[in-house]
Amino acid sequence: MKTKITELFGIEYPIILPGMSWISVPELVAAVSNAGGIGYLATGPLSPAKTRESIRRIKALTNKPFGVGITLLMPGAHENAMVAIEEKVPVLNISLGKGEDLIKKVHAYNGKVIATVTTVQHALAAQKSGADALQVTGYEAAAHGSQVPTLVLIPAVVDAVKIPVVAIGGIADGRGMAAAFALGAEGIGMGTRLSITKESPVHDFCKKKQLESGIEDTIYSNRFDSLYCRVFKTPSAEKAYKQGRNLRKGFKASLAIAKAVDIPWMKLVTAASSSPKGEKSERPKESGANSGSASKPKEKKSLMDKMLKVPKMGMNLMHIAQAYVDIQHATETGDLDKGFYLSGQVQGIIHDIPTVAEVINRTVKEFLKIQEEIAAKIK
Numbered sequence: 001m002k003t004k005i006t007e008l009f010g011i012e013y014p015i016i017l018p019g020m021s022w023i024s025v026p027e028l029v030a031a032v033s034n035a036g037g038i039g040y041l042a043t044g045p046l047s048p049a050k051t052r053e054s055i056r057r058i059k060a061l062t063n064k065p066f067g068v069g070i071t072l073l074m075p076g077a078h079e080n081a082m083v084a085i086e087e088k089v090p091v092l093n094i095s096l097g098k099g100e101d102l103i104k105k106v107h108a109y110n111g112k113v114i115a116t117v118t119t120v121q122h123a124l125a126a127q128k129s130g131a132d133a134l135q136v137t138g139y140e141a142a143a144h145g146s147q148v149p150t151l152v153l154i155p156a157v158v159d160a161v162k163i164p165v166v167a168i169g170g171i172a173d174g175r176g177m178a179a180a181f182a183l184g185a186e187g188i189g190m191g192t193r194l195s196i197t198k199e200s201p202v203h204d205f206c207k208k209k210q211l212e213s214g215i216e217d218t219i220y221s222n223r224f225d226s227l228y229c230r231v232f233k234t235p236s237a238e239k240a241y242k243q244g245r246n247l248r249k250g251f252k253a254s255l256a257i258a259k260a261v262d263i264p265w266m267k268l269v270t271a272a273s274s275s276p277k278g279e280k281s282e283r284p285k286e287s288g289a290n291s292g293s294a295s296k297p298k299e300k301k302s303l304m305d306k307m308l309k310v311p312k313m314g315m316n317l318m319h320i321a322q323a324y325v326d327i328q329h330a331t332e333t334g335d336l337d338k339g340f341y342l343s344g345q346v347q348g349i350i351h352d353i354p355t356v357a358e359v360i361n362r363t364v365k366e367f368l369k370i371q372e373e374i375a376a377k378i379k
């Protein structure tokens with residue numbers, strides 16, 4: 001199959017596994033690339049040393065092109081991007097921030113850059129900064145999708161830019177792929193679908209719960225981390241949504257993150273305090289026992305007190321940090337009472353746990369069949 005995306009990345013099928021923390025690990029990335037699509041390594045929770053080790057592991061598992069996902073907003077992102085560039089990864093996927101310098105460095109070794117965006121404004125900015133392609137994430141998506149559904153967002157972006165577009169958000173099969181191509185996309189991404197596969201490291205209990213759930217069983221809110229985010233509807237997610245987040249737990253979580261990604265805690269606070277231009281990042285009002293002291297900073301003393309004197313920095317970090325530990329907990333242990341989990345609306349049309357190759361092969365087959373059926377229908 002040839003599209004601008006297959007040509008750009010040198011892959012067989014224009015199907016992408018996006019970077020999903022703790023899920024898009026070397027084994028899953030390689031499985032997607034070996035099946036003819038392209039997988040991106042998720043580097044959000046990785047230190048630079050772990051990023052390098054993971055890239056080398058992917059290279060050992062596949063000789064096909066693969067990508068590395070860099071969420072520029074995340075602490076340690078620049079350091080991880082530099083590792084990816086040193087390792088000359090074929091594709092760099094950047095999101096939530098400006099990456100002009102990185103794009104130049106990737107182009108210097110003939111690598112490609114695809115920028116993830118959720119608005120027309122950001123699509124234009126990414127094109128201007130030199131990105132080779134765009135990954136455009138609609139409202140239906142798990143995690144940080146647009147405020148606008150894929151059906152409207154993709155043609156709006158396609159009309160505005162000249163570089164090829166990959167549609168993502170709400171796509172799980174050949175029907176979704178056909179719809180995305182009809183809207184002008186030249187490739188698709190599937191997060192929820194590829195996370196519910198045999199090779200995916202997501203805990204079996206989460207996968208099973210998703211299969212039992214419908215298209216309405218997600219919550220889209222800015223109460224989980226610092227941006228609008230879609231999560232699987234569970235009692236713990238509903239509780240977090242209603243009560244706001246627990247700042248004390250968030251503080252503890254931030255110390256754990258600093259350790260995991262191997263950066264000084266203050267640097268973590270600074271990184272978390274910036275949000276990409278134009279992104280909605282307003283926080284819910286905290287109330288009751290969980291409200292911390294953001295509005296009434298105390299006189300001194302502890303690291304936490306100091307941080308909360310800078311409410312925006314403190315609140316940003318507390319939200320991101322808590323979401324980070326809660327999502328990791330559910331993803332790895334399947335404990336949906338304490339943790340919560342990211343999932344797209346498309347979970348409601350997913351009914352099995354196949355291999356990655358099965359997902360890719362049948363998506364392509366169904367897409368080609370639909371093309372013929374539509375052509376035959378219209379006389």
Ligand SMILES: Cc1cc2nc3c(=O)[nH]c(=O)nc-3n(C[C@H](O)[C@H](O)[C@H](O)COP(=O)(O)O)c2cc1C
Binds near residue numbers: 044141170190342345
């Ligand atoms: C379980 C899961 C974990 C995810 N983790 C991340 C993440 O760590 N960072 C991120 O930017 N997006 C994450 N995403 C979002 C995907 O990158 C992608 O944008 C989304 O899944 C696309 O929508 P879809 O699920 O409808 O295919 C995650 C998605 C899922 C399903």
